[in-house]
Amino acid sequence: MKPIKIPLALILGVVISILSGLCLLGAAETTVYVTNSGSKYHLETCTSLSRSKIAVSLEDALASGYQACSICKPPVPDQSGLTKTRAQQTLYQVHKLNLTASSQGEISRMVPAEVIAHVDGDTIRVRIPNPPPDLKAVETIRMLGVDTPETVHPHKPVERFGKEASDFTKKRLWGAQVYLAFDWDLRDRYGRLLAYVYTADGRCFNATLIQEGYGHAYISYTFQFIEEFKGLEQAARTGKQGLWGDR
């Protein structure tokens, strides 16, 4: 019987594609740590990590331009084997673009949506036509980096200025066309989308809420525009805007 000859190049090709497939899997599952101000990514145990560390996938760290730390030597995958996830291809994520101010957002690159209901000052419901992967056709959005006084909590009374904040969002956004930008985490633990909501004039409504004194900068979790939003809150307090006004 004649032996079947398989070209060496074909065998090599198959082996290489299996190996690069494995690399991809590994990269998608590896978690590394970054900080807001640093340019390196680290292992969780690294001594040079500050307390404000943020867990991200290795793939995200690389896509955002972070370099491997030379002290803790985190994993470095073969760059050529990395491909973008579908979500990264379609969602406009401000931290990946290193935007330093919310005014730099480009609504033409964001996900368009229509506000179909208003829940609270900082929470809305939207319909997303042709939703990209990872998004649903109807989503509840918790606006990133801002917290307005509570009006709909089942066990808490309506907080001071809660109704005003809620009415402001309703008046400005209900029925409006908006554009969604994202940051580090796509969702909170309740499954709500975490987004910056831009209006057609290119303004970030999250920032507007703080600027006009309808909410404060929500800094329990870090986000790309944290310094800007803190500054807006300070200015609103000084100017006695909205909730910071005299009683």
Ligand SMILES: [Zn+2]
């Ligand atoms: Zn390190």
